[in-house]
Amino acid sequence: MAQHESTYKPSNNFGKWMDERLPVARLVHDSFVDFPTPRNLNYLWTFGGILTFCLVAQLVTGIVLAMHYQPSADEAFNSVERIRRDVNFGWMIRNFHAVGASMFFIAVYVHIFRGLYYGSYKAPREILWILGVFIFLAMMATAFMGYALPWGQMSFWGVTVITNLFSSLDSIIPGLGTSIVQWLWGGYAVTGATLNRFFSLHYLLPFVIIGLVILHVWALHVVGQNNPTGVEPKTKADTVPMGPYAIAKDAVAMFAFLIPFAWFVFFLPDYLGHADNFTPANPLVTPPHIVPEWYFLPFYAILRAIPSKLGGVMAMFAAIAVLAFVPWLDRSRVRSTKYRPVYKWFFLLFVITCLALGYLGSKPADGIYVFWARIFTFYYFAHFILVMPFVGLLETPKKLPNSISESVLGKSGGGGGDTVPSGATASPEKR
Amino acid sequence: MADVAEEPKRRDFLVIAGGTMAAVGAASLLWPFVQQMNPDASAQALSSVEIDITPIKTGQAITVLWRGKPVFIRNRTNEEIEAAKAVELAVLVDPLARNDNDPGLPATDANRTVAGKENWLVLVGVCTHLGCIPKGQSMADTKGEFDGWFCPCHGSHYDTSGRIRKGPAPQNLEVPPVTFVSDTKIKIG
Numbered sequence: 001m002a003q004h005e006s007t008y009k010p011s012n013n014f015g016k017w018m019d020e021r022l023p024v025a026r027l028v029h030d031s032f033v034d035f036p037t038p039r040n041l042n043y044l045w046t047f048g049g050i051l052t053f054c055l056v057a058q059l060v061t062g063i064v065l066a067m068h069y070q071p072s073a074d075e076a077f078n079s080v081e082r083i084r085r086d087v088n089f090g091w092m093i094r095n096f097h098a099v100g101a102s103m104f105f106i107a108v109y110v111h112i113f114r115g116l117y118y119g120s121y122k123a124p125r126e127i128l129w130i131l132g133v134f135i136f137l138a139m140m141a142t143a144f145m146g147y148a149l150p151w152g153q154m155s156f157w158g159v160t161v162i163t164n165l166f167s168s169l170d171s172i173i174p175g176l177g178t179s180i181v182q183w184l185w186g187g188y189a190v191t192g193a194t195l196n197r198f199f200s201l202h203y204l205l206p207f208v209i210i211g212l213v214i215l216h217v218w219a220l221h222v223v224g225q226n227n228p229t230g231v232e233p234k235t236k237a238d239t240v241p242m243g244p245y246a247i248a249k250d251a252v253a254m255f256a257f258l259i260p261f262a263w264f265v266f267f268l269p270d271y272l273g274h275a276d277n278f279t280p281a282n283p284l285v286t287p288p289h290i291v292p293e294w295y296f297l298p299f300y301a302i303l304r305a306i307p308s309k310l311g312g313v314m315a316m317f318a319a320i321a322v323l324a325f326v327p328w329l330d331r332s333r334v335r336s337t338k339y340r341p342v343y344k345w346f347f348l349l350f351v352i353t354c355l356a357l358g359y360l361g362s363k364p365a366d367g368i369y370v371f372w373a374r375i376f377t378f379y380y381f382a383h384f385i386l387v388m389p390f391v392g393l394l395e396t397p398k399k400l401p402n403s404i405s406e407s408v409l410g411k412s413g414g415g416g417g418d419t420v421p422s423g424a425t426a427s428p429e430k431r
Numbered sequence: 432m433a434d435v436a437e438e439p440k441r442r443d444f445l446v447i448a449g450g451t452m453a454a455v456g457a458a459s460l461l462w463p464f465v466q467q468m469n470p471d472a473s474a475q476a477l478s479s480v481e482i483d484i485t486p487i488k489t490g491q492a493i494t495v496l497w498r499g500k501p502v503f504i505r506n507r508t509n510e511e512i513e514a515a516k517a518v519e520l521a522v523l524v525d526p527l528a529r530n531d532n533d534p535g536l537p538a539t540d541a542n543r544t545v546a547g548k549e550n551w552l553v554l555v556g557v558c559t560h561l562g563c564i565p566k567g568q569s570m571a572d573t574k575g576e577f578d579g580w581f582c583p584c585h586g587s588h589y590d591t592s593g594r595i596r597k598g599p600a601p602q603n604l605e606v607p608p609v610t611f612v613s614d615t616k617i618k619i620g
């Protein structure tokens with residue numbers, strides 16, 4: 001897999017026998033134990049492992065829930081209540097799953113912003129980054145369909161509003177949008193037929209995510225990890241083996257992450273949800289204020305900021321699609337924002353923009369809220385389309401360290417060398 | 432070799448013809464898998480309902496369910512009818528009547544009701560923006576700036592003819608296929 005010699009030594013005869021037939025142990029050893037990781041990785045690099053944990057946790061708890069859940073319009077709401085009251089430990093497993101979805105998104109947002117800050121999308125990691133964007137999309141689809149399953153008022157009306165986004169295509173080809181929406185619904189409105197197919201897809205998509213994650217990790221192991229300096233490892237002194245170093249650090253972070261996770265599960269299980277979802281779905285009454293789950297709020301704010309229906313929908317999808325083009329939009333010579341005195345401030349503004357859009361998405365769409373949503377929507381896109389290319393071209397980056405070990409150990413540790421910010425976006429060197 | 436065009440062989444023909452047939456077969460097998468998602472026979476069968484409208488007094492409205500969607504039936508007051516008729520077509524956001532009985536006509540109030548029964552306004556109660564149910568059916572509801580219906584989801588205002596006047600919704604509320612079975616009974620669908 002990675003460009004280093006395999007160091008796997010089977011420790012017994014069975015291991016040897018197996019290694020000649022199906023070398024899984026060798027694959028695991030080379031990919032996850034003796035895999036060189038930059039020695040300067042900080043805690044933001046532990047979120048990949050945390051995300052893997054989240055995915056497995058959602059799968060395990062989800063499969064258990066599916067043993068008790070009934071995907072019919074009449075029974076769905078009651079079956080979730082039964083899971084919470086009657087099924088042995090159902091309350092706990094269900095809370096793991098519902099809170100787990102939120103924690104999953106917290107982790108993925110940290111992971112994405114980490115990548116944006118340290119320029120982890122730049123060559124040669126474009127495919128790795130784009131696979132990440134696909135994983136993010138699949139996660140959003142999975143969570144959206146999962147939120148439909150308890151079949152409360154917010155589930156029902158969330159599905160209605162979001163599936164209706166496609167009806168905006170009617171303004172391009174009359175009738176096209178309506179046909180697509182009816183095809184998604186399996187009816188002329190959201191009904192039990194819709195719920196049933198969402199359950200089927202909610203079960204399927206996490207396995208698609210697993211497939212994407214395997215490709216993502218594969219791509220990672222071909223190009224190697226980025227690191228806070230953005231300088232590729234050059235010598236053996238720049239890296240440490242994954243086991244035990246990175247694994248131990250990942251474990252520390254994971255336990256820290258599990259503390260708020262458990263706090264929500266055991267003390268505030270419904271805090272991240274919405275009170276309206278404790279009312280069974282009613283196709284005749286719309287709740288006064290429909291909001292999606294918190295992790296969709298920035299995109300919801302963008303949708304509502306644009307005064308045209310089709311325009312809003314396109315802006316919302318563009319807000320996600322633009323991420324896939326970041327490797328080519330950023331024209332900077334160095335990867336890490338640590339060495340970018342000007343871009344640093346724009347990055348801060350971008351983080352504030354995303355948080356502000358999230359807040360505005362939770363507010364009613366009128367007056368001052370729409371005004372600010374428009375301002376921040378403008379900056380959201382300007383950041384990608386104007387700031388990334390032009391600031392990248394114009395700014396003079398700070399001097400990069402000559403090597404990772406120099407940045408960690410000071411001059412003495414690294415080789416001497418030139419003063420040019422070198423090797424920043426160059427292809428991976430020998431290890 | 433590059434400049435000598437090779438004779439097409441029988442094998443090339445067979446490969447292309449066979450491959451094409453397999454592709455056509457695979458594509459046509461895909462169709463049932465796409466089509467199964469569309470509304471099924473039982474969903475289509477719910478296509479018409481009859482409603483007794485005698486209990487609805489002037490100024491009142493009821494909501495019934497048709498094809499899983501709410502339908503508004505309102506017995507409009509004279510003021511509401513006059514207000515709807517007085518609107519200039521030029522100020523309308525959506526110039527089309529959106530009346531399933533006769534699509535494509537301009538959005539006058541007359542084209543959205545049945546001649547001689549102008550007090551009865553029948554609408555699919557689904558906001559044409561993203562599908563919420565507008566408020567305005569019960570007396571206590573806010574009816575928006577044009578006194579018809581108001582959709583709280585993203586702020587669409589409809590007038591007393593159910594036409595979109597302000598807000599993100601692109602179209603007038605749909606008028607479903609309506610027939611008067613008798614003076615006191617209507618059929619939707």
Ligand code: HEM
Pocket residue numbers: 055058059060061062063064065066069080094097098101104139142143144146147148149150202203206209273
């Ligand atoms: C990517 C992984 C997954 C995510 C992000 C996710 C997300 C969600 C969300 C947000 C809910 C709604 C929770 C609520 O508010 O009540 C839900 C419910 C549900 N999910 Fe998942 N899920 C995932 C994987 C799975 C898997 C693999 C299964 C296995 C079949 C599953 C089965 C269910 C069931 C049965 C429910 C309904 C019960 C309930 O609402 O508690 N999920 N999921």
Ligand code: FES
Pocket residue numbers: 558559560561562563582583584585586587598599600
């Ligand atoms: S759904 Fe009615 S305004 Fe958006």
